[in-house]
Amino acid sequence: MARALRIDEVDNVATLLSQASNGEIVEIISCGGSIIDRVEALESIPFGHKIALIDIGEGEEIIKYGEVIGVASKPIRRGEWVHIHNVESVRLPERRV
């Protein structure tokens, strides 16, 4: 069984500790090591990449480390791979001087 780490309790994604294949059940574990959820991977997801823990609507925030790491550029379903194909940085160009 594949495993994924949810670092902060408000996170809506978890990071794969081993590769997950399409249809595989992924055990979601907390920083303390307990299993907090089991999510079916809806596609193959590589090690170190993220899996969605809930359905995330387009424009909604992606939370990891308890913080916003980007926004969904399209709807993401629970169990889907979360990466550059469906997430955009919120670091806006106008922030640059």
Add this chain to the structure above:
Amino acid sequence: MEFYGYERPDGSVGVRNHLLVLAPIDCSFEPAKRIAHQVEGAVAVTQHHGCGLDWMVAHNLIGIASNPNVAAVLIVGLGCETLNADIIEEGLKPTGKRVERVIIQEEGGTIRAIERGVKLLREMAEEISEQRREPFPLSKLTIAVECGGSDATSGIAANPAVGMAADLLIEEGGAVIISEPQEMIGAENYLCKRAVNREVAEAIREMIQRQVRRLEAMGVESRYMSRGNIEGGLTTIEEKSLGAVRKGGTKTIMGVLRNDWSGLDKPKGGGLWLQDGTGWDIGSVTHMVAAGAQIVVFTTGRGSTVGHAIAPVIKVTGNPETYRRMGDDIDINAGTIIEGVESIREVGERIFNLIIQVASGRKTKAELLGYREFAIFKRDRAAERLLGFC
């Protein structure tokens, strides 16, 4: 909880009892090294930015010699340098530690300088050999956290585990320093939110913004993510930076430590402190040690060998394969998190316990190898002026 360290005249506590042979310029570094070689427990350091008086360099040399891990200092100067023994000695006055000097041009060359230097250093070695470790509270400890050679495991294993240890140390009253402002780009909101007050939040934002502007002036895109980062699973610069700053833990940020021509700040008490430093590992570690860190905790994914001239470096990898291949260099295997054998909390506690053991004298892998990395980083003053930073 307590550790066993060496008390210094100014009330600070060393975790090591080094004799520092300090060449304020590299012109006198060869004789300085030869002097240090003759006396057990001595280590020679210098800087490579020339002999003109650059206060950023001077503050850092004084900071290193002031670090409580240094029991006594022998300055070995050439004689004609502007960044000279007087400046170092004056800067060391508040520490109350013994400082001696040998000036090569005054002594009449290398052989005489070495003879006098070795005599002085042996005398100092004899004196400090009587010092004994005594118990002190963890509030006397400051650690620096650093990362180098990151990989996909860094942000999810080694950094969160070291962050957990950092939080535990702060709960015991200790201080933690984190630097590398370049790696904070994208984590501004998160860091500012954790600032103790608005003034500190503003200082954090300004420090990171200066780094963004330096990168832009160099023609580098500050939101840059390498292909390796993306292939490893990092999606945005925010995610990358949040993973990097995680090694500093989750506590309140007490302040930004200045590190420039105007001064080198030290933590004013326990808690988490950000240093305005560099992303160059050895320079970054040296600046945090100059700001008073007695121990360095260094996370690596692909593997690193670094130690430091005066501070023990505890290396932690989140990659179980790296630990298997480079266990001679790495102190803590946080790869157990990836393998599901241990939780982040368990590894964090293991790191925290090792910090206390190392503070009490246990040697790190880099110390066992005799590694003594040291480098002082200096910003380009002309560029800083053109950017309006000084």
